[in-house]
Amino acid sequence: MRALIHRIGQGFVVIAIVATATFVLIRLAPGDPFAGALENAHLTPALRAQWRAAYGLDGNIGTQYVRWIWALLHGDLGWSVSANQPVARVIAAALPNTLWLMGIALLLSFGIGMSLGALQAARRNRATDHVIGAVTLFGAALPDFWLALVVLLTGAYWFRVFPVGLASDPLLPVAASLGTVLRDRLAHLALPVLTLLILIAAPVARQQRAALLDRLGSDWIRTATAKGVGPWTVFRRHAWRTALGPVVTLGGLALPALVGGSVFIERVFAWPGMGALAATAISTRDYHLVVGCVLVGSVMVVAGSIVADVLSQLLDPRAMQIESDVSRITS
Amino acid sequence: MTSIALASGDWRVIAQRLRTDRRSLLAGAVLAAMIALVLLGPLLSPYRPYEQLDITHLVHAPPSAEHLLGTDSYSRDVLSRVLSGGRVSLAVATSAVLIEVLVGVLWGLASGLAGRGIDTLMMRIVDAGLSVPRVLLLLALLAAMPSVPVWLLVLVLGLTGWFGTARLVRGEVRTIRGADYVLAARALGATPARLALRHLLPHALGPVLVASTLAVGQVIVLEAGLSWLGIGVQPPQPSWGNIIGDGYEFIASAPWVSLGPGFCLVLVVLAVSALGDGLRDALAPRQLPRT
Amino acid sequence: MTDTRTPMSDPLLSLRDVRVTFRTADGLITPVDGVSFDIARGETLALVGESGCGKSLTALTILRLIDAPGRIEPGSRILFDGRDVLTLGDKELRGIRGKQAAMIFQEPMTALNPVYSAGEQIAEVVRTHADGSRSAAWDRAVAMLGAVGIPSPEIRAKQFPHQLSGGMRQRVMIAMALVMNPSLLIADEPTTALDVTIQAQLLDLLREAQQARGASMLLITHDLGVVAESAQRVAVMYAGQIVEEAPVTTLFAAPQHPYTQGLMAAMPRAGTRRQRLTTIPGTVPPPGAWPTGCRFADRCAYAWSRCTTEAPPLHQLGDGRSSRCHLVTEPERRVAQIAGAMA
Numbered sequence A: 001m002r003a004l005i006h007r008i009g010q011g012f013v014v015i016a017i018v019a020t021a022t023f024v025l026i027r028l029a030p031g032d033p034f035a036g037a038l039e040n041a042h043l044t045p046a047l048r049a050q051w052r053a054a055y056g057l058d059g060n061i062g063t064q065y066v067r068w069i070w071a072l073l074h075g076d077l078g079w080s081v082s083a084n085q086p087v088a089r090v091i092a093a094a095l096p097n098t099l100w101l102m103g104i105a106l107l108l109s110f111g112i113g114m115s116l117g118a119l120q121a122a123r124r125n126r127a128t129d130h131v132i133g134a135v136t137l138f139g140a141a142l143p144d145f146w147l148a149l150v151v152l153l154t155g156a157y158w159f160r161v162f163p164v165g166l167a168s169d170p171l172l173p174v175a176a177s178l179g180t181v182l183r184d185r186l187a188h189l190a191l192p193v194l195t196l197l198i199l200i201a202a203p204v205a206r207q208q209r210a211a212l213l214d215r216l217g218s219d220w221i222r223t224a225t226a227k228g229v230g231p232w233t234v235f236r237r238h239a240w241r242t243a244l245g246p247v248v249t250l251g252g253l254a255l256p257a258l259v260g261g262s263v264f265i266e267r268v269f270a271w272p273g274m275g276a277l278a279a280t281a282i283s284t285r286d287y288h289l290v291v292g293c294v295l296v297g298s299v300m301v302v303a304g305s306i307v308a309d310v311l312s313q314l315l316d317p318r319a320m321q322i323e324s325d326v327s328r329i330t331s
Numbered sequence B: 001m002t003s004i005a006l007a008s009g010d011w012r013v014i015a016q017r018l019r020t021d022r023r024s025l026l027a028g029a030v031l032a033a034m035i036a037l038v039l040l041g042p043l044l045s046p047y048r049p050y051e052q053l054d055i056t057h058l059v060h061a062p063p064s065a066e067h068l069l070g071t072d073s074y075s076r077d078v079l080s081r082v083l084s085g086g087r088v089s090l091a092v093a094t095s096a097v098l099i100e101v102l103v104g105v106l107w108g109l110a111s112g113l114a115g116r117g118i119d120t121l122m123m124r125i126v127d128a129g130l131s132v133p134r135v136l137l138l139l140a141l142l143a144a145m146p147s148v149p150v151w152l153l154v155l156v157l158g159l160t161g162w163f164g165t166a167r168l169v170r171g172e173v174r175t176i177r178g179a180d181y182v183l184a185a186r187a188l189g190a191t192p193a194r195l196a197l198r199h200l201l202p203h204a205l206g207p208v209l210v211a212s213t214l215a216v217g218q219v220i221v222l223e224a225g226l227s228w229l230g231i232g233v234q235p236p237q238p239s240w241g242n243i244i245g246d247g248y249e250f251i252a253s254a255p256w257v258s259l260g261p262g263f264c265l266v267l268v269v270l271a272v273s274a275l276g277d278g279l280r281d282a283l284a285p286r287q288l289p290r291t
Numbered sequence C: 001m002t003d004t005r006t007p008m009s010d011p012l013l014s015l016r017d018v019r020v021t022f023r024t025a026d027g028l029i030t031p032v033d034g035v036s037f038d039i040a041r042g043e044t045l046a047l048v049g050e051s052g053c054g055k056s057l058t059a060l061t062i063l064r065l066i067d068a069p070g071r072i073e074p075g076s077r078i079l080f081d082g083r084d085v086l087t088l089g090d091k092e093l094r095g096i097r098g099k100q101a102a103m104i105f106q107e108p109m110t111a112l113n114p115v116y117s118a119g120e121q122i123a124e125v126v127r128t129h130a131d132g133s134r135s136a137a138w139d140r141a142v143a144m145l146g147a148v149g150i151p152s153p154e155i156r157a158k159q160f161p162h163q164l165s166g167g168m169r170q171r172v173m174i175a176m177a178l179v180m181n182p183s184l185l186i187a188d189e190p191t192t193a194l195d196v197t198i199q200a201q202l203l204d205l206l207r208e209a210q211q212a213r214g215a216s217m218l219l220i221t222h223d224l225g226v227v228a229e230s231a232q233r234v235a236v237m238y239a240g241q242i243v244e245e246a247p248v249t250t251l252f253a254a255p256q257h258p259y260t261q262g263l264m265a266a267m268p269r270a271g272t273r274r275q276r277l278t279t280i281p282g283t284v285p286p287p288g289a290w291p292t293g294c295r296f297a298d299r300c301a302y303a304w305s306r307c308t309t310e311a312p313p314l315h316q317l318g319d320g321r322s323s324r325c326h327l328v329t330e331p332e333r334r335v336a337q338i339a340g341a342m343a
Helices: A001-026 A045-054 A061-073 A088-124 A128-143 A142-159 A176-214 A221-228 A231-268 A274-282 A288-313 A319-330 B008-020 B022-039 B078-112 B116-131 B134-143 B150-159 B163-177 B179-185 B192-229 B242-249 B256-283 C055-062 C088-098 C117-129 C133-147 C153-157 C165-177 C196-213 C225-229 C248-251 C257-263 C304-308 C330-341
Strands: C013-024 C027-039 C044-048 C071-073 C077-080 C101-104 C184-188 C217-219 C233-236 C240-248 C315-318 C321-323
Touching: A001 A061, A001 A221, A001 B116, A001 C330, A088 A128, A088 A176, A088 A231, A088 A288, A128 B256, A128 C233, A142 A176, A142 B242, A142 B256, A142 C013, A176 A231, A221 A231, A221 C101, A221 C257, A231 A274, A231 B192, A231 B242, A274 A288, A274 B134, A274 B192, A288 B116, A288 B134, A319 C077, B008 B022, B008 B242, B008 B256, B022 B078, B078 B116, B078 B150, B078 B163, B078 B192, B078 B242, B078 B256, B078 C013, B116 B163, B134 B150, B134 B192, B134 C013, B150 B192, B163 B192, B179 B192, B179 C315, B192 B242, B192 B256, B242 B256, B242 C101, C027 C044, C027 C055, C027 C217, C027 C240, C044 C055, C055 C077, C055 C184, C055 C217, C101 C248, C117 C133, C117 C153, C117 C165, C133 C153, C133 C165, C165 C184, C165 C196, C184 C196, C196 C225, C225 C248, C233 C248, C233 C257, C240 C248, C240 C257
Parallel strands: C044 C217, C044 C233, C101 C184, C184 C217
Antiparallel strands: C013 C027, C013 C071, C013 C077, C233 C240, C240 C321, C315 C321
């Protein structure tokens, strides 16, 4: 319990550093959302100052920072220039779509990846193992946005099985039946989920296989066999169960890449989530929205890795040992 | 933590292991071929990469004998652009990784040698860096800049990627710091800097080499992704990423514009990651079965 | 290899010409090369030798625990309670493992599963072999922990291996082995990983538990001191073969094989004046690098030309003694060697 509180405290420190660094970096960089507008000769200096004040861009950096952190603590992420709405509201609208997409993708990927890895370990050095190994090696090395493009091209353009983008059909009648809505939702989910599935399941399978082989070689497997426990129970209870920790930890470690990759994947599929929002915010130079996205993304990652840490500690009483195992497998 | 001890003589053993590993050989050959191809690009490429050949008749021409990878929406020859863009992509990635390694190794060494308080602070910063999705950080940085010349892109890529290396090096240093020979060197009055260079760094070299090989693959993909979003390498200068980006708008009607450079990208990334894996195996061969 | 021994009447365990091979990059090696011995009911046989001599592998063959690429060669025979272990079906074999014959491993840290509590790991044996509820199995595990001398067993049962001391972990291992009241205990260096004081306690515990249950024990060790206290008979292994076998008192009184003599000379004795311990020069040759003649020849003080060309058979000396040495047929050499050393 104390470890958990400590871990959460650590998370807050990390987020504070992230918040400060992001803010400072962006403020120090040249560029100004009003640079273009301010060249408009019709704008009087008084009007400019009024605009800046309205968007919280007046005063020196120190003042702006303190004001911003203060607002942040009150859940105020600032005003989005491009959406003409509070940043918090813009993000709140996009976040569920991302969580929905990622939740489904993570669940499926871990299910499939862990099964593949377990199958490989059970059939190690046989054809099944080699084939899955080659496929997952390939899958783990594919560039995310490129894979998204190819999936989009094949699924939506060449075979025309799935819709091209968005989370739902905007032309769907409001009175459509639940079945139609559900089918529409699933059709829109299919391609982005498939992309994430390939990207995540591959490393999960590799980690699952490595962790299982490590566990299968351990002395307690022999002890269990010597106790008269059957081979399937030995595999499930003594190898698979003890290999869960490293696999879950990998999930935590993979989160930053996943959240980052969602920028590209959501953009390719025009999925109205956080990733696509970040991409749009960039192109419109929407300061507060960019910072808001980075911050919320980091909070997601930090929270996710705390969950992964706690889970893997629950799964294995020797947390220290797990950490060294993971570094051995992943480094 | 696997700490891989390397004496200078071991490099021959590692090279030998790499030479006998078929996957590493193949990956190395593919990589060498791609590098040769993009380096010789200006000699090989049939057209100039910026030249709009015939804006009325040659827009989005499918692959043919004259245009092996077809032409794009400005009637430019895609193959010529891919060859030229490859130079940019590979150069950006390798230079960025060099910066990553330099900063990461220095930070890791400093943190590993420093006292408890400073070490904790430095590692907290690394934790923070590792927990921010790098893509988001890059988006934030790059978008804030009015224009991004290639050198700045390299710098930004390098400065957002060193956290992992720093942690790796710091871990190795901490592991080895207590080793007898290091203690002996300390007792003999070796300065911290000398200690780091002569005794600690060589041990961290192997894992750093593996990590940075794999990092080259990651950065190629990152650069491509950023350029595809329009905030990386700026057109008309081609890079694999922005060529794919050019083609994305027309992906349904002219998929070859994106597929050609995408294929090169995938090939190089796969080769680099296979080589990194091979290198890791060569540095720490799998344990022999117990007897 | 023919076995000329006189068979024991109705032994609990009987190994005949057991061979284990491993396929390696350098070819086939045979780390266990024709081992035979019997263990009577209620008896303790100590299997002694340096590390690498094949004694642990021999122990693993009894419950068929050799992992690939290792293999028990056809022609080997292992009879346990009248049944041929090597031809048993998987299910029958599992019925023996942990129930009729149980193993105690050397490293209690790695031999116990880190993610299950001590109690669960003992209860697992009960649940595997006996009907009954989970809670009944748990109660039996807790009782067993108490029986092996663990204080407040209800609390300890819920703890994980990493929360227990080395000695306590080995007590858990022993509890796991004893919980089904097996007729054979196979203890593979059960105290090697522990402190000396705890070693003695655990050996006492093992001996008492074994005697109380009338079980037999195969005790594997490299420590002759352990042998003297715990075993009735001793088999000495060297380079994959048994080189000498004898009742424990006879062995200590008059070791026959030069290797056994070397082991005894290397043993520190309590109560004697501090004198320099002799060591046997050299090391056990690895399997695959065994000489053609006697495998001990290159380390043996008596070795002569015959030893490097002709492999000695295991000579039966009567009274359950045997020695794999040419000195049995040329005893005058022993005297000559000693005389030579004196001169």
